[in-house]
Structure formats: C-alpha cells, structure tokens
Amino acid sequence: MSPTPTTATTALDRTTWSRPPVFFTHPAARYGFWFALAAYLVWSTGTLNIDWARTAQGLPRAGDMLARMFPPDFSRSELLIKGVLESLQMAFAASFIGMILAITLGLAAASNLAPRPVYLVARSLIVLSRTFHEVIIAIFFVKIVGFGPLAGLLTLIVASVSFISKMIAEDIENMNMGQVEAVRATGASFPKLLLYAVQPQILPRYLGVCIYRLDANIRHSTVVGIVGAGGIGMTLSATFKRYDYDFSLAILLTIIALVFIGEVFSTWVRSRLR
Amino acid sequence: MNTGAQSSGSYPDIWRRFSPAESVVRTLWLMLIVFTAIWSLRNLDITWEYFLDAHIQAGDLLTRMFPPDWGHTGQILDPLLETIHIATLGTIVSFAIAIPLAFLSARNTTPNWLTWFIGRFFLVSSRSINTIVWALVFVAIFGPGAMAGIWAIAFRSIGFMGKLIAEAIEEVDEGTIEAIEATGASRLKVLLIGVLPQVMPVIYGTTIYRWDINIRESTVLGFVGAGGIGIELYSSINLFRWPEVAVMLIAVLLVVIVSEFVSATARQKIT
Amino acid sequence: MLKISDLVKEYPGGLRALDGISLTVSEPQVVAVIGSSGAGKSTLIRCINRLVEPTSGSVRLDGEELTTLSRRALRRARSHIGMIFQEYNLVERLTVMENVLSGRLGSVSLWQAFRRNYPSEDVSAAFELLDRVGLKGRHDDRADALSGGQRQRVGIARALMQKPKLLLVDEPTASLDPKTSRQIMRLIYELAHERGTPALVNIHDVALAQASADRVIALSDGTQVFDGTPEGLSPEVLNDIYGEEDWSATIRKVDDDDNGDENGDTEAPVEKSKPAPRDIVRNGAVAE
Numbered sequence: 001m002s003p004t005p006t007t008a009t010t011a012l013d014r015t016t017w018s019r020p021p022v023f024f025t026h027p028a029a030r031y032g033f034w035f036a037l038a039a040y041l042v043w044s045t046g047t048l049n050i051d052w053a054r055t056a057q058g059l060p061r062a063g064d065m066l067a068r069m070f071p072p073d074f075s076r077s078e079l080l081i082k083g084v085l086e087s088l089q090m091a092f093a094a095s096f097i098g099m100i101l102a103i104t105l106g107l108a109a110a111s112n113l114a115p116r117p118v119y120l121v122a123r124s125l126i127v128l129s130r131t132f133h134e135v136i137i138a139i140f141f142v143k144i145v146g147f148g149p150l151a152g153l154l155t156l157i158v159a160s161v162s163f164i165s166k167m168i169a170e171d172i173e174n175m176n177m178g179q180v181e182a183v184r185a186t187g188a189s190f191p192k193l194l195l196y197a198v199q200p201q202i203l204p205r206y207l208g209v210c211i212y213r214l215d216a217n218i219r220h221s222t223v224v225g226i227v228g229a230g231g232i233g234m235t236l237s238a239t240f241k242r243y244d245y246d247f248s249l250a251i252l253l254t255i256i257a258l259v260f261i262g263e264v265f266s267t268w269v270r271s272r273l274r
Numbered sequence: 275m276n277t278g279a280q281s282s283g284s285y286p287d288i289w290r291r292f293s294p295a296e297s298v299v300r301t302l303w304l305m306l307i308v309f310t311a312i313w314s315l316r317n318l319d320i321t322w323e324y325f326l327d328a329h330i331q332a333g334d335l336l337t338r339m340f341p342p343d344w345g346h347t348g349q350i351l352d353p354l355l356e357t358i359h360i361a362t363l364g365t366i367v368s369f370a371i372a373i374p375l376a377f378l379s380a381r382n383t384t385p386n387w388l389t390w391f392i393g394r395f396f397l398v399s400s401r402s403i404n405t406i407v408w409a410l411v412f413v414a415i416f417g418p419g420a421m422a423g424i425w426a427i428a429f430r431s432i433g434f435m436g437k438l439i440a441e442a443i444e445e446v447d448e449g450t451i452e453a454i455e456a457t458g459a460s461r462l463k464v465l466l467i468g469v470l471p472q473v474m475p476v477i478y479g480t481t482i483y484r485w486d487i488n489i490r491e492s493t494v495l496g497f498v499g500a501g502g503i504g505i506e507l508y509s510s511i512n513l514f515r516w517p518e519v520a521v522m523l524i525a526v527l528l529v530v531i532v533s534e535f536v537s538a539t540a541r542q543k544i545t
Numbered sequence: 546m547l548k549i550s551d552l553v554k555e556y557p558g559g560l561r562a563l564d565g566i567s568l569t570v571s572e573p574q575v576v577a578v579i580g581s582s583g584a585g586k587s588t589l590i591r592c593i594n595r596l597v598e599p600t601s602g603s604v605r606l607d608g609e610e611l612t613t614l615s616r617r618a619l620r621r622a623r624s625h626i627g628m629i630f631q632e633y634n635l636v637e638r639l640t641v642m643e644n645v646l647s648g649r650l651g652s653v654s655l656w657q658a659f660r661r662n663y664p665s666e667d668v669s670a671a672f673e674l675l676d677r678v679g680l681k682g683r684h685d686d687r688a689d690a691l692s693g694g695q696r697q698r699v700g701i702a703r704a705l706m707q708k709p710k711l712l713l714v715d716e717p718t719a720s721l722d723p724k725t726s727r728q729i730m731r732l733i734y735e736l737a738h739e740r741g742t743p744a745l746v747n748i749h750d751v752a753l754a755q756a757s758a759d760r761v762i763a764l765s766d767g768t769q770v771f772d773g774t775p776e777g778l779s780p781e782v783l784n785d786i787y788g789e790e791d792w793s794a795t796i797r798k799v800d801d802d803d804n805g806d807e808n809g810d811t812e813a814p815v816e817k818s819k820p821a822p823r824d825i826v827r828n829g830a831v832a833e
C-alpha cells in the first residue's frame with residue numbers, strides 16, 4: 001500500500017524476505033489506483049444527499065449522547081430480561097427448526113444426489129432467501145403474521161434453513177462418492193444410503209454449522225425487532241425514539257455480553273466436534 | 275454353493291455401537307436440545323391463529339405484487355446508487371480504521387497488554403452490534419441520511435475486518451520482523467515494511483469480501499432512516515404499494531447478486 | 546451361475562467400453578480379468594451389478610436376468626453380490642463393525658439399520674469374518690484408523706457379510722504394496738473357495754493374476770481376447786493383449802513371488818496352515 005523506502009528495501013534484500021508485492025507492482029498502476037480512488041470519493045460524496053450542516057453538529061451531539069448514556073440504566077431490568085429472553089427463545093427455536101428443515105433442502109440442493117429439476121428449485125430458493133437481508137424478510141413476515149415474535153421466529157427460520165442447507169449441499173457435493181457407491185452396491189435403499197454413506201461423512205460439519213448458526217441467530221434476533229418482529233431489538237429501537245439513551249446503553253451492553261457468550265460457546269463446541 | 279457363516283457359536287452375537295454410559299450421555303444431549311427448543315417455542319408470546327392463515331396472506335401479498343410497477347424503475351436508480359455508495363464509502367472508512375486497530379489487537383505487534391485489551395474490546399464491541407443498530411446510533415448523531423449509513427457500515431465492518439487482519443498478523447513470519455529490527459529500524463518501520471506487506475493480501479481479500487456483505491447490509495439501512503434504497507422500500511411497504519415493492523426487491527436481488535459475483539471474481543484474482 | 550452374453554456398454558459420447566462380451570462362470574472359481582488400463586475391466590464388473598447401466602446384452606445370475614430388473618428388484622439382487630474396491634471405499638467415519646454390518650443393509654429394516662440393531666446371527670457372523678480376515682479385536686476401531694491392507698480386509702469382510710452368490714472385485718490390490726497385495730489376493734482366493742463363491746477379479750498385474758486365479762480372461766478395447774488357465778498365458782498371448790514386450794521377467798516373477806510368499810506375512814497373519822493358492826490349483830483340491 002505505502003511506497004517502500006529504498007533504504008529499507010536494500011535492508012530487506014539481505015534477509016529472508018521473499019514475498020513480492022502482490023498488487024500494483026507497476027508504479028503507473030499504483031498511481032492510477034490512487035487517482036481512481038480520489039475521483040470516486042469526489043463523485044460519490046457529491047452525489048450523496050448529505051446535510052453537511054447537520055453532520056457538523058454530529059460531534060457535539062455524539063458528546064451529548066454519550067453524556068446521557070452514562071451511567072447505563074439497568075433499573076428497568078424486567079423489560080430488559082423479557083426482551084433478551086424473547087430474543088434467545090427465538091434464536092433457540094429457530095435454530096432447532098432450521099436445522100431439521102435444512103436437511104431436506106440440503107439434500108435437494110446437492111447436485112450429486114437430487115434429480116436435476118429438484119436441484120434447480122432448491123438452489124433458487126436458497127439463493128433467493130440468502131440474497132435478501134434478514135430485516136427485509138422480517139418486515140414481510142410482520143406484514144403477513146403481524147407484529148411480534150412469530151414474525152421474528154419465521155425470519156430466523158428462513159435464514160437458518162437457507163444457510164445450513166447451503167452448507168449441507170456443499171458438503172454432500174464434496175463427499176467421497178466411492179463410499180456411497182460401496183454402500184449402494186450392498187443393495188441399500190436410498191434412506192439407508194443416507195444413513196450409512198452420507199450422514200457419517202457430513203455429520204461433524206453439519207453440527208458445527210448448526211452451532212455456528214445458533215450463534216448467528218442470537219446476533220440476528222437482536223435486530224429483527226427493529227421492524228417489529230419481536231425480541232430485545234424492539235425495546236432498543238423504542239429507547240432511541242424516546243432519547244432514552246441510558247437504557248439504550250444498558251441494552252447494548254447486554255447484547256454485547258450475550259453475543260460474546262454465544263460466540264465463546266459456539267467456538268468451544270465446534271472445537272470439541274473436531 | 276453358498277455355505278454362509280459356518281457358525282461355531284464361539285463368537286459374540288451382541289454388539290452395541292455405544293456403551294451404556296455413552297448412550298445415556300447422547301440421550302441426555304438430545305433431550306437437552308429438544309427441551310430447550312420446546313421451552314423456547316412455548317414461552318414465546320405467539321398467537322398461533324395468525325400462523326394458520328399465513329399462507330393465504332403470503333399468497334395474497336405475492337399476487338398483489340404482480341405485475342411489478344416497471345414505471346417506478348427510474349425513481350429507484352438514485353437510491354440504489356446511494357446504497358452502493360454507502361457500502362463502498364463505509365468499507366473504505368472501516369479499512370482505514372481497522373488496520374491500525376488490527377495491529378493493536380495482534381499479540382505480536384501490540385505494545386503492551388493494555389493496548390491489546392483496548393484493541394480487542396473495540397473489535398468485539400464493533401462486531402457484537404449489528405449494522406442496523408449502529409445505524410440507530412448514528413442517525414441519532416448525524417440525523418437521518420447517508421452519513422449515518424456510512425458510519426454504521428464502517429463501525430460494524432471494523433470489528434469484522436480487524437479480527438481477520440489481526441489473525442493474519444499473528445501468523446506473520448517472525449524471522450522477517452527480527453531481520454528488519456536487526457537493521458535498527460524503528461518500530462513503525464518494522465510494522466510498515468516487515469508486517470504490512472505480508473498481510474496485504476489478507477487485507478485486500480477481507481475488504482472486498484466485507485464490501486459485498488456491506489452491499490447487502492446497506493439495503494436495509496433506510497428502515498431506520500440511514501439512507502439508501504431501504505427508505506423507499508420501507509415507505510412503499512408501509513403504504514402497501516406492492517407493485518413498487520416488487521420492482522425494488524428485484525433491483526436489490528440484482529445488485530446483491532452482481533456484487534457477490536464481482537467480489538468473488540476479485541478475490542479469486544488475489545489468491 | 547453367472548452367464549453374460551453380448552454385453553455392450555456405450556458411454557455417452559459414443560465410447561464403446563464393452564463391445565459384445567460373453568462369459569460364463571459355472572463353478573465357484575476365481576476368474577482374473579486382465580487387460581491394460583482402459584480395456585473395460587471396471588466397466589464389465591460394474592455392468593453386472595448395474596452401478597453402470599449396460600447398453601445392451603444380458604447378465605444372468607443363477608438364472609435371474611439382472612439387466613431388466615426394477616429398482617427394487619435390483620436392490621435385492623445387489624444384496625447378493627459382494628463388491629470389493631480398489632480404494633477400499635469403507636465409510637471412514639464409521640467403525641469397522643458398522644462397515645462390516647453394512648453388508649447386511651439389504652436385509653435389515655431401516656429402523657434396525659439406524660439403531661445398529663442387527664440380528665444376532667449377523668453380529669456373530671461379522672465377528673467370525675473379522676477373525677477370519679485377521680482383524681480380531683479391531684471391531685470398534687474407526688475405519689480411518691486402519692492401514693491400507695487392513696482396510697481392504699474390512700472391505701472383504703463387508704462383501705462376504707452379504708453371503709454373496711458372486712464376488713465382484715475391482716483392482717483390490719492396486720493401492721497396496723506388493724507383499725500386502727499378495728496377502729489380500731490369497732485371502733480372496735481362499736475365501737472364495739471356502740464359501741464356494743465365484744469371484745470376478747479385475748487385476749492389471751499379470752503375475753499376480755496368474756498366481757492367484759483359477760482362470761484368466763483378458764480384455765482389450767472392450768473385447769475378450771483370451772480365456773483360459775493361468776498357464777495358458779504365454780508370451781505370445783500377452784503380446785496380443787498388451788502389445789510387444791519382453792515378458793520373460795514378468796512370467797518368471799510368478800514363481801519368485803510364490804516362494805517368497807510363504808514367510809511374507811507381516812501385516813496381519815492369514816492362517817498359515819492353508820496351502821498357497823497356486824498349490825491348491827495345481828493339486829486340483831478344490832476344482833469343482
């Protein structure tokens with residue numbers, strides 16, 4: 001990135017140094033890149049609707065906000081606990097339902113097991129649901145089943161199914177077909193083939209992916225509430241509307257703790273699965 | 275022709291895959307998982323009646339979207355461009371912040387344990403808070419608009435990129451660093467000359483990867499007023515203008531898929 | 546027992562891997578199928594249990610036509626045809642016992658298979674087979690903890706668990722060192738004769754084929770160019786199969802191998818009391 005000083009380069013030449021620069025080895029290319037970047041910055045910031053006067057107030061406002069955030073207000077613990085619990089419950093239930101539904105979709109999306117039309121339909125479903133952000137999916141579920149945790153639960157289920165099934169499908173496509181052929185040659189039916197040749201090959205990674213998804217669901221469960229789909233996010237977004245910043249901070253700290261615990265747990269379980 | 279097993283009776287005829295203790299442990303795990311799921315479902319405040327006609331509602335919603343209001347295409351081009359700008363600028367900002375923070379959070383380059391802890395704390399906080407929650411914060415600071423969006427994207431990406439870059443720094447070849455230190459170079463020079471070039475591929479790869487995630491994230495920033503296509507999408511949904519919504523969804527689909535493709539191609543070129 | 550007539554396999558793209566093969570195996574014998582790489586050996590074997598669908602022709606096993614079976618009937622037929630592979634193809638994350646018992650998958654219910662709850666006669670047969678192939682006590686090891694030769698022994702046990710009417714063996718030794726290769730081939734030979742099961746063994750090592758088969762068939766470009774006793778493989782015949790070359794070294798090696806084999810068992814002992822395959826053939830002890 002930064003042009004290397006010549007003195008240091010000679011110093012490097014005498015050492016074990018081996019990796020050549022990866023990008024922009026030619027000076028012209030390097031200057032071209034910086035020029036293009038500058039041009040893009042000018043163009044994009046010019047196009048954006050930015051209220052510079054309002055932006056200028058940002059720093060004092062941020063200071064004011066921080067001042068109001070401290071000390072965080074944990075006194076409304078009942079509301080806090082209820083929201084967190086709801087988020088957690090959505091995450092647990094969605095992960096469980098998702099990991100079961102994903103088995104079918106994952107099988108259907110594996111090109112080496114599923115018939116062509118089934119494969120195409122399954123793949124399109126996965127691509128479609130993975131393209132749209134959880135919050136977009138959440139708002140549609142809010143429109144369909146109304147405000148509340150059901151919409152959030154359904155959102156997380158959709159996200160989990162598409163994520164886990166994509167991983168399952170990839171694993172199945174990469175599995176050793178010789179083992180499958182051997183079990184098929186014993187006269188095993190398709191379900192037995194799944195039990196004896198497919199499941200053993202993909203199970204450890206499948207479980208790892210499910211645990212990872214639980215972790216991701218805990219993180220996402222805190223945001224679907226922003227469009228009314230239940231959980232602590234609903235409470236959080238209300239505090240911002242009321243300028244109730246000390247409660248906001250309490251919620252944010254709780255979320256950070258929750259996500260941290262989820263991540264540690266998920267890493268621990270996945271390391272034990274190896 | 276087939277004599278089958280010449281049973282001598284001396285071989286065990288019972289075999290269990292798991293010992294009784296193993297079976298108990300497995301059953302307990304299974305029960306724990308199932309009970310957690312059931313407990314979660316039962317305690318969620320869900321009106322299941324709404325669920326019963328959900329498929330009708332969903333079908334109704336889909337039929338209302340067709341035909342998409344193609345005339346609306348012209349009006350969404352600007353917000354769409356804004357979405358891409360927010361993602362790109364946010365990624366650039368986070369690039370600038372994440373690199374120093376990564377050096378602070380990598381064990382082999384951080385000055386002392388306190389700086390390491392501070393670095394890690396920022397990275398963890400950044401990652402724990404979702405982009406859209408960051409957007410809530412920055413809308414409160416900068417007011418509604420793209421500025422809030424850019425900072426929201428940047429603040430969430432710092433933790434993501436910082437963590438991956440710090441991991442790469444920790445794997446840097448120590449020999450090179452020592453060799454440069456031996457030349458009497460200052461600490462900063464060691465970082466710039468010895469470490470940075472080695473992790474540059476990771477930095478580029480991570481940045482491009484995060485950029486395409488950010489494109490997807492920035493499509494919803496507008497839901498909390500932080501700019502981009504989300505603003506129009508949210509208002510069209512709330513006004514039940516489904517044919518317009520359909521056009522925007524298709525646009526989002528295209529932009530996300532194209533950016534994913536661009537990102538994948540670019541990353542392939544690097545490695 | 547096995548009667549193949551006019552078997553043709555044309556792969557998509559027009560390649561005729563089998564061009565009208567006819568072959569009858571009417572006694573429990575080990576038939577080595579030799580031929581250079583790409584001759585169609587694997588295709589022939591796979592066309593029998595229809596892991597590869599033959600294009601035309603007929604395959605009859607104990608009078609039953611296999612090529613026209615429905616999927617369900619084909620599964621039942623496959624459950625009586627054991628198969629042994631070059632890459633062993635054990636399910637690596639399963640235990641040795643599960644791999645051996647998987648030979649019974651065609652005859653147990655889905656629930657039994659899921660619970661690993663096999664009938665007691667299957668379990669004792671599996672233990673006996675593991676003992677017979679020299680893996681006593683290894684039943685709870687994971688398959689990927691075994692050496693190549695040991696894996697192939699499990700592969701053999703799995704195939705025999707099926708109580709097969711026919712063994713299909715595709716290059717069983719191509720991934721093994723020479724000594725282990727001979728042990729494995731001898732094991733296959735002995736078991737085929739002990740159980741009266743005919744075996745079709747693909748093998749590209751001419752010396753090994755001569756040493757461990759009752760009959761040799763040679764394929765070249767999808768057609769059969771030789772069918773006879775191992776002794777009948779003269780240099781002239783081999784020239785027909787593989788093209789001009791000096792065969793004296795290859796053929797002499799057969800005898801060297803045989804002598805060296807007597808005390809060559811290092812990996813896992815196969816019962817020493819049994820005579821070596823060639824001797825069995827020479828004495829005619831098990832012919833018919």
Ligand SMILES: Nc1ncnc2c1ncn2[C@@H]1O[C@H](COP(=O)(O)OP(=O)(O)O)[C@@H](O)[C@H]1O
Pocket residue numbers: 556557560562580581582583584585586587588589
């Ligand atoms: N799945 C396949 N599709 C197309 N051609 C194949 C396929 N499998 C094998 N072949 C071709 O058929 C011929 C015979 O192959 P094979 O039976 O594997 O020979 P061998 O086992 O004697 O080495 C070869 O030319 C090979 O390239």
Ligand SMILES: [Mg+2]
Pocket residue numbers: 586587588716
């Ligand atoms: Mg072959």
